[in-house]
Amino acid sequence: MAHDQHIDSQKHVSRRHFLHLGAAASGGAMLGFASVGSADAATAKVAKQTVSYQPSPKGQAHCGNCSFFQAPSSCNYVDGPINTSGWCVLYKSKG
Secondary structure, three states, X not given: OHHHHOOOOOOOOXXXXXXHHHHHHHHHHHOOOOOHHHHHHHOOOEOHHHHOOEOOOEOOEOHHHEXXXXXXXXXXXXXXXXXXXXXXXXXXXXX
């Protein structure tokens, strides 16, 4: 599990793996196993390359209709400005 605690910014991760790591980090923080500094790490955003971000949509899927998109140009999980027409492996339709 130690290797799962560190995501290499040059390595691409699946949405499932990314969300699993986030759930594990959040669970540890809720149980009191994480210090205040570590809790901040659980909410840290990842580099665009890590989640295969692209500035263009993938079919009908795009950041503008993703549950994690925050208007006008940010994401709950991805660092930096996000294009509403963009896409990454974390994409989850709003509904």
